[in-house]
Amino acid sequence: MLKSNWKISNKSVTFDDFAAEYDFAATLQSQNDFFTKNLSASKGTALDIGCGSGILAFELAKYYDRVVAVDLSEKLLGIARHKRSAPNIEYIQMDANELAINSQFDLIVSAATFHHLPNLPSALSSVKKLLKRQGKVVLLDNVSEVETPATIGHIIRAARDFMPDCSKYGFRNASRLLKFRLSPNWLQHLARDRYLSEGRFKRIYGRCFPGCYFVRLGCYMGVIWENL
Incomplete structure (x- = not known):
């Protein structure tokens, strides 16, 4: 079992304020298809960063022997453990800025999480180190030509x-x-978000994952990269 020693800042856990309604909305608007269509060849281990209430992690558990799912919000994790537990899923409270994980994974996914991180290049570098050879990174995040829409x-x-x-x-x-x-x-939560433009998104992610390819899905940009 993985453990997190990192202190969690209550000030940062904004999703705790609306966890149940966020789970309801995320369940209706799930974009799991993007991830399940881009699974890694090996189905040993998967990591979901910013797993929220476990919607994607629960889906991945149908394909992978073991899924580790991390999120900062303890209330969202509580919903995940209550509604979407499985013998091969481990839910852990952990800050995506400081991934304290001593394992590597065949698949690393994240949905609408990385725009919350203050040092994106550093976070992406940490993700890259957690990926096995022949493993795959599949990420999805918001893009906008306006950094914080009105x-x-x-x-x-x-x-x-x-x-x-x-x-x-x-x-x-x-x-x-x-x-x-x-x-x-x-x-209020949306008013604190900071989004990358499509151009900046491609430059930052492309620099960390050379040869990756991008998929535009409405207001989201997907990134797919294999560690060949």
């Missing part, structure tokens, strides 16, 4: 998406999703 833009987008969400998820789920997207805690 709050009014998030409000307008939430309202605009309501009717399509009703068709996709049903009225009740769409209403709950809209309420979450317009909640003060979520909007």
Whole structure:
């Protein structure tokens, strides 16, 4: 079993403020397909960085012998352990800035996490060291030509998406999703985010993972790299 000695700053654990509603939204809007279509050849071990409530980790556990899933938010990890436990998944509270892991992995994934990290090149370098030969890194994160989009833009987008969400998820789920997207805690969280432009994203990730390829998925950019 892996252990984390790192002190967790309560000030940083903003997801604790809305863990249950975030899990609800993330479950509806899961993008697991991007990851399951890009699995590593070897299915021994996988690492999910910023695992949240365990949606992706639980899916990976169907393919891999062992999955280690780390996140800063203890409330999200509590949801993961309650709703998405499995004998081959280990959930650990750990800061993605300081990955205290003495193992290497066949697959390393992360979804919408790395834009929260203050020193992205250093974090990516740490990820690279945790990858086995012939292993694969599959990452997905937000990109935007505006570093921090205005709050009014998030409000307008939430309202605009309501009717399509009703068709996709049903009225009740769409209403709950809209309420979450317009909640003060979520909007305050978004106001603290800092996104890379597509160009900067490709430069930074490409420098760390030479020969990687990129996939644009709406407001997200995917990165896939094999350690050949």
